[in-house]
Each structure stands twice: as structure tokens, then as C-alpha cells.
Amino acid sequence: MFRYFGVFTLLNLFFLNFTTAQETTIDKGEKYILGGIEVTGIKSYSEQTVVAYTGLRVGQEITVPGEQISEVINKLWGLKMFSDINFYITNIEDGKVFLELNIQELPTLSDVKITGVKEKKTEEIIKDADLKKGKKVTEGFIANTKNYLLNKYKKQGYLNTKVNINTVEDTDTTQTNAVKMVVRIDKGEKVKIKDINFEGNEQLKDKKLQKAMKNTKERALGRFWKKSKFIPEDYKEDLTSVVDAYKEKGYRDARILSDSIIYNNDNTISINIDVEEGNKYYIGDIDFVGNTVYTDQYLSRVLGIKKGDTYNGVLLRKRIQDNTKPDAEDIANLYQNNGYLFSTINPVEVSAVNDTIDFEIRIIEGKPAYFNNITVTGNDKTNDHVIYRELRTRPGQLYSKENVIRTIRELGQLGYFDPEQITPNIQNANPQEGTVDIEYGLVEKGTSQIELQGGFGGGGFIGTLGLSFSNFAIKDIFNKEAYKPVPMGDGQRISLRLQASRYFQNYSFSFVEPWLGGEKPVQFSASISHSINYRFTGYSGDVDKNQRFNLSGLTVGLAKRLEWPDNYFTLSHAFSFQLYDLKNYSTGLFNFSTGMSRSFAYTVALSRNSLFTNPIFPLGGSEFSISAKLTPPYSLFNNIDYGDLENQEEYQLKSSSGQLIDEDGNLVSESGKDPVPDEAKIGQTKIKWQEFYKIKFKGAWYTRLVDKLVLKTQGEFGFLGAYNNDRGIIPFERFYLGGDGLGNFTMDGRETIGLRGYENQSLSSNDGSTIYNKYSLELRYPLTLKPSASIYALTFLEGGAGFDNFRDFNPFNVKRSAGAGIRIFMPAFGLLGIDFGYGFDEDPFTNQVSGWQTHFIIGQQF
Structure with missing residues (x-):
């Protein structure tokens, strides 16, 4: 056949x-x-x-x-x-x-071997290049892998990278038609930019044009924030930035005639750029066409460019629509914030006579759009109602881009979702019907924290157990099926902390309901604490339980979001009660050793928080608060002459049996008629019910400089005062300035204020300051903002001081410091960090320059 x-x-x-x-x-x-x-x-x-x-x-x-x-x-x-x-x-x-x-x-990939890079980098390459086992090996697959690796290392400055990929039959497996892939990478040395030269530029100097190139920089000693590596994609963008630099100065016709890259013998490159500047232009008449919603005069004010100004093409583009800022104050956002989602705005040059350019801003307003369906995806743990109550976009509302951005912020500020991955997806936009759907894509992250530590210090073992649940659901507390491992999803916060050693025990519990009743953003909070402290002698290591100090406290508060002056404000109120109970506790910390002191106070605070989406690393916005903590003015109605307590026998201290006791708790005499020593009775009487007022202010501003480089500017002030000068300022509630700011010894109600570069609490007197002020500048840059761990580096300048009275107060007489540090935020453990600070001024206790200090940060930010 x-x-x-x-x-x-x-x-x-x-x-x-x-x-x-x-x-x-x-x-x-x-x-x-x-x-x-x-x-x-x-x-x-x-x-x-x-x-x-x-x-x-x-x-x-x-x-x-x-x-x-x-x-x-x-x-x-x-x-x-x-x-x-x-x-x-x-x-x-x-x-x-x-x-x-x-x-x-096609052969099947059975194994991959990568050489030329560190072993820990191979897994990243295999994942990113999708070199997984079972992949069909084609010529295109090999070519794409090679191009990925070449581009990857070019972006790191390795311009001479070589990649060789071979496949060989895999005879070591039972799999049919399988091949092994061997990837050989030779990165070579980094190629740096030796110099950037411009030709044809007369109006703008080389330095000005080099500065305009944000990502392509000459090699320079000491510049660490922007390396002099050559990345082709960034270089193309920087050439556009050079032209924009001319447009900002009025040179509309400026262009790049040619550019060339020269490889030098010292493994560097030189870049030559030839520019044509053209003539300088000015703004002529600006006419608005097609606008019916806003008048020409109003749009002119928003545009902010008037006849006779130097032509600035970059500014004109940003005032029309600034794509670098979603909340920019431009004409496009003016329309989109008021329902005109489908509007288009185009600037058109209508004439150019001599050096003057006339413009028409042509506007197609379109039909107002309304939100139709609002959906949320990705919330597996958080209940829907917790999310929907934070949304600023509701079905039937007029479309507002501003409200979409605000919703993203509010969801990020909750702390339950990765703020870097909150995505608003515009769907089913219908210009004819004037409707639009929006879906918010969320990625949940861990919100619970655990603190479990133990160690030796202060003469014995200290153990700590702390639990914090930031997205708790108390309504499911009796639902066994909800324990995964605890009931979650309703946005409530519960914290429990236990700490104990053989000489002290501390217990605290707090609960926060952010939407009391579920209808309005009224936050309810409550906390209770109790501590027992025994007299401890550091030299002998003895603990005397007959000499003890107990402190119990209860606080209840309400906070409400306001709509005026704007809806970033919150007004809060809190009532607190504290009981100080001392028995034979003579340490010099208080001016009495036996007796009780009570504090009943009302705190009112007004705060405003407009920080951008990520609360751990905000890229912009501000926050400030001003508060007043007030006790009743007992001295106005208790008929006690605090200036003449020495002659008032009725204010002598007495034991539980009615006998007089001295400041150490010892009986003065059996008859009980002997006078009590001065300071004991006077001190006890003055603070039996604490009387004070406390004013505090704190403000912080975040400014995005370049990329994600953020400058944080902060200032704060505190003042503790007395209603009655004869009664004086209480020994509690004082400010202790200096060091890391951790409240590791607060049984007298003190506030610890961090000021890096100095020893802890070294910038206040032994009795504490009644006034303090502090200023700080902090430059921050994120290394990673992943949900598993957010890490950022920082440098800082700080200054502050504590004062004993208003006569000595000088806001410009401060102790100064500078340094650098790093912060790591992990959802399970909170904020951790370390700072290295240098104090430029003398430590008041040593009379020597403070110098370098190391500070470990746990669970707080400066």
C-alpha cells in the first residue's frame, strides 16, 4: 500500500x-x-x-x-x-x-536551579517569574523569563546584566517529557551616573535641570536617599520633567533635541542632553466655554491663573486636573465632588500672538450622577454593618469623589484592613441614566495583639500578660461557634493587662464601643485598674507587706463626632475617680506616708484628625487635640483656711481608733492629745480630695515631600495648675520629661513625656514639672507597608523642657537632640522600635552633655 x-x-x-x-x-x-x-x-x-x-x-x-x-x-x-x-x-x-x-x-518544568545570586533571593525570583513546577516550557516562556530578569536588575542599576537559560532532560524523575531549567545570572557591577551634561540651555542652568530629574541623579558623596543608578523607564520620565521645568518658566516650545549615553572606562556612564529652549510666553485671555453650573468668575478663582502671568503649562494642567493628588483643589474635582462624574475639561490654545497665548477652557458638564449600588468585598471577619456605617457614599446620594476618598480614609483608620489595598472600583457608570455603582475591595489584617513577657528586674521576676482585641464582638460572647479564637467582627475593643512580681501587682481592663446604640458615631469607653505596691529595699531585697500603697481607678467616657466646624472634629467627655491608699509607705514620693487621697475629675477634649488612610504611616493630614482635666474647686466651699493649717487642730491625722498618728503612721501618744507634726497633717489635709486643673495641647502635621518621604512636625504643651495658691499644686499628675516616654512608673498619676537623647525623666525635677513644652521634626520613609509588618526608618530633631512654675517658663529655652531610628509594626505585637539620639545640652542632674542615648520603643509613637 x-x-x-x-x-x-x-x-x-x-x-x-x-x-x-x-x-x-x-x-x-x-x-x-x-x-x-x-x-x-x-x-x-x-x-x-x-x-x-x-x-x-x-x-x-x-x-x-x-x-x-x-x-x-x-x-x-x-x-x-x-x-x-x-x-x-x-x-x-x-x-x-x-x-x-x-x-x-511541550516539555514540563520539573526543577529550577538559579546561580549567580544569593540563595535567599532565588525563591523570590521563582515566585515573581512564575517558574513553578509543572509549567510548560516554551520559547516564549524562556524569553519572558530572561527579559524579566534583565529588567529586574537594570532597575537596580546593573546595566550589564547577562542571563543565560538552558533546559536539559530530567532523567531523575518518573515524569514523562520533563526538563530541568538552569538559569545563570551575571549581574556584573552597578553602573553609576558620573555626570549629566546639558547643551543649548541658557535660561535654566544645569543644576536647575538636574534637580528636575527626580530619579536620574549624578553620583554624589553623602546622598543616600536617591542613588545614582540608571533606570531606562525613570530616565524617560525625567526627560519629560526637564521639558516641564521649562514649561513652568514660560518656555512652552522647549524640547529635547537629542540625548546620548556614553559608557566610561571606570564602569560609569555620562549622559548628554541637548535642549532647545524656545521663546518665553505669557498668559493672555482665558475664556470658559460650556459651563452652566459655575460662573466664569468662580472658575477663574479656582484656576488661580490670570492674564499677564508667565505661561506655566505644568501649573495649568494641575489646576485643570491634578492626577498626582486625588483630593486636589482643581476644576475637575470641583465638578466631580458635586455630582458631575461624567464631566470633561480641556484647555485649548486658541491663539498665540507674539509672546501671548489665549486659552479656552472647554467644559462638557454632562448629567449629574447618583450612587446606585454600594458593595463591599473582602471582609471575612468584620461584619458588614461595621463597614457600612463608616461609608460616606450611600445609594441615592449625589456622586462625590471627595466622599469616595473620605470613605477610603475611614476604612483605613479602622485598623481592620490593609490601608494600602483598599480599592474603590467604579462600576456600571451610565451617563444616560446618571447612575454609578461602586465596590470597595478590602483585604483584612490581624487586629489582635498579645503581650507575654517575663524577666528579672528590681529584685525579682516580673511577669506580664496583655491581651488586646480591636475588633471584638461582645454580643457573641456566649456563642460557642463564634470563638475563632474569640468572637470578632463588631468593632469593639477590649484590653486586659496583668503584671506581677513579688513586690507589686497591676491589673487593668478597658472596653470601647465605637457606636453606642449602633445608630450614631458616639463612642463609649470604660476602664478599671487596680495596683498593689509593697515597700521594697533594693539593697536587702526584702519586701514588707505592712508597708504598702494601693491605687484604684475607674474612668467612663463618651466621645461624639461633630459636623461643625467640620466632620473631622470629635468632642469627648470623661469622668474619672482614683483612690490612693497608703499605709506606712514612706518613700519620699508623697508628702505623707499613711492615709488616703482621692481624685474625682472631669475631662473635656476637642480633637481633630484628618490623617490620610494609613494610621501607622500617614502620608499627609494633621491631628491635634486640646483638653482640660478639672476637679471640683473644693476650697471654695469647704471653709478651710489652707494658709493657716498649723493652728487648726481639727485637721490633725487620726488612726482608725481615733488616736493621733505621725507622718510615719506611729501613735503620737496614748491620750491622743499631743499635736501632730506639721507636714503630716497639712499634707494629708491638702490632698484628701485632690484639687487641680490640667490643660494640654498636642498637634502634629504630616507633609509628603517626595514619593513616600514624609515630614512630621509636632508641638505639645502641658500645664498643671491650682485653684487656690495656699493649697498649692498637688504632687500627683505631674509631667516628667526625657527619654523614651514609656510610662514604666506611673503610680502617682504622672505623665511621662519622651524626649530622645536624654535619660528617662531627667529633664524634670524630682517632684516633676508643672509645665512643659516640646517640639519635634521627624523625617520618615517606609521600607515596607505590608499587612504582616510595616517598617519605616526615621531621623529626628527635638527640643523640649520642663518647668516648676510659670515664672520660669520660657518656650524657647529647650534641651535639644537629634538622631535616627526605625519602627516596626506587627499586628500581633503592636509598635516596636529603637532610636539612637544625641543630646546636645547638659543633663540637669549630671551637669554634663547628655551625648548618645539608646531608646527602645514599645507600643507608642512620638
């Missing part, structure tokens, strides 16, 4: 006929009965499986060549599993045609 040939491919299905060895002619489009089909070349699949997938059946009528064969080939190519597919005619007999389907399978 003679073999009949005829190859069908996608490129030659149009041939006119087949000719057999017997000179039999096969006409185009001839119909046959399929007598049989044989599959050859396969390694991984059975012949029956392939034939079944083609859909061809023995006995069916087919046209050879024809659409059926073409569809089979297309179908097989669509699997992307074969390198070659051919049909052959093996025989034609009695109106039947017999076919052979020859398939060449």
Missing part, C-alpha cells in the same frame, strides 16, 4: 489539491467518510483521550480540507500544551479517508 501525504496546518489549509504517489487527485473541499484516525508523537496522553478531545468520530462525514480540521487544530493550540500539530492523510479508499494526527508535546 502506498502512503498518501498531505499536511494541514493553519498556514496551508487553503491549498488546491493533494497528489498521491498513484497520481490520484484530491480536490479541495471533497467530502469523505472518516475511516480512522491515528495519533502519533504523544508521550503524556493516551490516544483515546486525544481523539475524544478532537470531537472527530469514525464514520462521520468530513470535508478534507475544511473547517472541521481547522477547528480541531485551533482547539488543540488553545490548550497551550503542544509545540507542533499536523494532520496527515494516510490513505483514501472507497470514499473513506484515514488521517494521522501528529502532536509534539
